[in-house]
Amino acid sequence: xxxxxxxxxxxxxxxxxxxxxxxxxxxxxxxxxxxxxxxxxxxxxxxxxxxxxxxxxxxxxxxxxxxxxxxxxxxxxxxxxxxxxxxxxxxxxxxxxxxxxxxxxxxxxxxxxxxxxxxxxxxxxxxxxxxxxxxxxxxxxxxxxxxxxxxxxxxxxxxxxxxx
Amino acid sequence: xxxxxxxxxxxxxxxxxxxxxxxxxxxxxxxxxxxxxxxxxxxxxxxxxxxxxxxxxxxxxxxxxxxxxxxxxxxxxxxxxxxxxxxxxxxxxxxxxxxxxxxxxxxxxxxxxxxxxxxxxxxxxxxxxxxxxxxxxxxxxxxxxxxxxxxxxxxxxxxxxxxxxxxxxxxxxxxxx
Numbered sequence: 001x002x003x004x005x006x007x008x009x010x011x012x013x014x015x016x017x018x019x020x021x022x023x024x025x026x027x028x029x030x031x032x033x034x035x036x037x038x039x040x041x042x043x044x045x046x047x048x049x050x051x052x053x054x055x056x057x058x059x060x061x062x063x064x065x066x067x068x069x070x071x072x073x074x075x076x077x078x079x080x081x082x083x084x085x086x087x088x089x090x091x092x093x094x095x096x097x098x099x100x101x102x103x104x105x106x107x108x109x110x111x112x113x114x115x116x117x118x119x120x121x122x123x124x125x126x127x128x129x130x131x132x133x134x135x136x137x138x139x140x141x142x143x144x145x146x147x148x149x150x151x152x153x154x155x156x157x158x159x160x161x162x163x164x
Numbered sequence: 165x166x167x168x169x170x171x172x173x174x175x176x177x178x179x180x181x182x183x184x185x186x187x188x189x190x191x192x193x194x195x196x197x198x199x200x201x202x203x204x205x206x207x208x209x210x211x212x213x214x215x216x217x218x219x220x221x222x223x224x225x226x227x228x229x230x231x232x233x234x235x236x237x238x239x240x241x242x243x244x245x246x247x248x249x250x251x252x253x254x255x256x257x258x259x260x261x262x263x264x265x266x267x268x269x270x271x272x273x274x275x276x277x278x279x280x281x282x283x284x285x286x287x288x289x290x291x292x293x294x295x296x297x298x299x300x301x302x303x304x305x306x307x308x309x310x311x312x313x314x315x316x317x318x319x320x321x322x323x324x325x326x327x328x329x330x331x332x333x334x335x336x337x338x339x340x341x
Binding site: 023024027028029030031033034035036037038039049053056057060062063064065066067068069070071072073074076077082084096097099100105106107108109110111112113114115118119145147148149150151152153154155156158159160161 | 258
């Protein structure tokens, strides 16, 4: 379908072309909220609406773009918390898979620390959130340290990508 | 209740009506990549594109939506290293130092969270991306220098494995496509 149909493992070798760079970098915020947004973007980048849509589709298929859309402020809708567990190495794989299995868990990482499993749980309200945390504790037999956000100091203007 | 969420200086809980909620549910997974994405989105909600767009603008004004645009995955773009860098900041200077840290573009999150003593003394959480570990550590040094944090305890938790990453689903929906 496209000239750089990269396998997931090859992505990094493909330095995006100029158009892709602009698509990735210039519209992380300030996306045109108008009836034909991709036409507007195309005009700004000197290309066509079809090409913009095609490239964004491709970047999304490759996993480079997660989505074109909204980043919601934490806890402005629904309820969420960061949570951490200290999992014995031998059980990490299994526990991590169990945690990832919840649709309420959207990020789940191993990190270099005594608390080695870190994940974010998001649900429609506090009750649903606590039910998931309780369930994870129950099934793993391990305590979950939960760290809900109290204040957000970050101004989100996206992330300035640098290509070398 | 296990988790007591508090939202001190955040904007007041926005007043969302049912139509906002329906729109939020539908837009969680992103815009359709079509020529008229807002109109297409509105179809299943019984909204025209004027209403979809004006509601989205309100949600942005009310800061329910923090940012609207292309959401990239850092890892896939060569930013292979990411660390959660946590800081033990004196409570009375957390606003000042939090704001200082939150302004750097390589800091992609900057949240105050509770300490859990004795095992967890850190109350400010930043996420820092870099092309490799040295890049991340260089950024941490820059933060320490720029915000005057030499006396502040911190810890760098590199991620070693990503088990799952996707946008949050706030509202479950029966719609699957």
